[in-house]
Amino acid sequence: MSTAARRRLMRDLKRLQSDPPQGVQGAPLDNNIMTWQAVIFGPDDTPWEGGTFKLLLEFTEDYPNKAPAVRFVTKMFHPNIYNDGQICLDILQNQWSPIYDVSAILTSIQSLLCDPNPASPANSEASRLYQDNRREYNRRVKEVVEQSWIADDDDDEDGDEEGEEEAGAEKEKGGAAGGGGQA
Amino acid sequence: MKVKIKRWHAVATWQWDVNDERCGICYTAFEACCPDCHIPGDDCPPVWGRCNHAFHMHCIMKWLNSQQNANKQTCPACRQKWEFRA
Numbered sequence: 001m002s003t004a005a006r007r008r009l010m011r012d013l014k015r016l017q018s019d020p021p022q023g024v025q026g027a028p029l030d031n032n033i034m035t036w037q038a039v040i041f042g043p044d045d046t047p048w049e050g051g052t053f054k055l056l057l058e059f060t061e062d063y064p065n066k067a068p069a070v071r072f073v074t075k076m077f078h079p080n081i082y083n084d085g086q087i088c089l090d091i092l093q094n095q096w097s098p099i100y101d102v103s104a105i106l107t108s109i110q111s112l113l114c115d116p117n118p119a120s121p122a123n124s125e126a127s128r129l130y131q132d133n134r135r136e137y138n139r140r141v142k143e144v145v146e147q148s149w150i151a152d153d154d155d156d157e158d159g160d161e162e163g164e165e166e167a168g169a170e171k172e173k174g175g176a177a178g179g180g181g182q183a
Numbered sequence: 184m185k186v187k188i189k190r191w192h193a194v195a196t197w198q199w200d201v202n203d204e205r206c207g208i209c210y211t212a213f214e215a216c217c218p219d220c221h222i223p224g225d226d227c228p229p230v231w232g233r234c235n236h237a238f239h240m241h242c243i244m245k246w247l248n249s250q251q252n253a254n255k256q257t258c259p260a261c262r263q264k265w266e267f268r269a
Contacts (some may be wrong), residue, residue, distance in 0.1 A: 003218070004209065004217075006216065007209070007211075007218045008209055008210060011205075011209075011210040011211070012210075014207045015210075028205045064208060064209075065245055065246050065249040066249065093253075094228055097260075097262070098207075098208045098246050099207040099208065099259045101210070144222035146199055182215065
């Protein structure tokens with residue numbers, strides 16, 4: 001089935017492959033272009049360095065007039081990321097514009113990692129530590145960086161392999177995420 | 184010398200007079216049509232806002248109609264209130 005949303009997503013994929021942005025990767029599941037997996041690599045020379053953070057993007061037929069639902073499936077510790085992986089980012093909510101594509105979404109989230117907005121906290125503990133105790137904040141970030149390697153040991157994110165298996169693994173991880181509770 | 188033309192075969196090309204080559208919403212060329220149309224040309228034209236940004240008419244209409252709040256009916260490129268250029 002070819003719809004406006006699906007055609008646009010094919011173009012997004014082409015652009016992501018022909019002009020790949022630094023430090024992010026993404027691809028649709030083998031059997032469903034409306035659901036994408038993505039990885040954001042933690043930027044060098046930051047506490048996030050070395051992390052491989054996986055995300056799930058779910059598009060509707062209203063794309064690109066509506067933003068996709070985006071969440072981290074890797075456990076995160078960040079002022080603007082909820083414990084269930086949902087992201088508090090203006091361009092995914094009221095500042096969405098149909099000129100954005102997958103590449104723009106992923107690079108925006110990547111820059112949010114190192115440039116949080118403590119004014120709209122989604123994780124109050126992370127927000128508080130970011131403002132009051134940067135050393136402890138960085139330590140907690142490095143913890144999730146290390147966890148991101150362990151959680152991902154059952155697959156590597158190199159290409160177009162085993163969509164089904166990965167989708168299964170995502171579900172398990174999604175269910176396990178969200179412990180810890182907010183202060 | 185006299186030349187008598189028995190037959191001739193004219194070929195023409197056309198393109199829209201747009202600065203960008205593709206629509207920023209659907210990412211297809213203006214010379215092609217929007218994803219909801221089948222035939223490029225007058226039935227699927229580009230339109231301009233007063234901000235001078237251009238989109239397929241069908242693409243910008245879909246965007247504007249998807250925004251319930253009139254204040255949100257903005258240009259996708261520059262976020263100014265969208266008004267069609269006369």
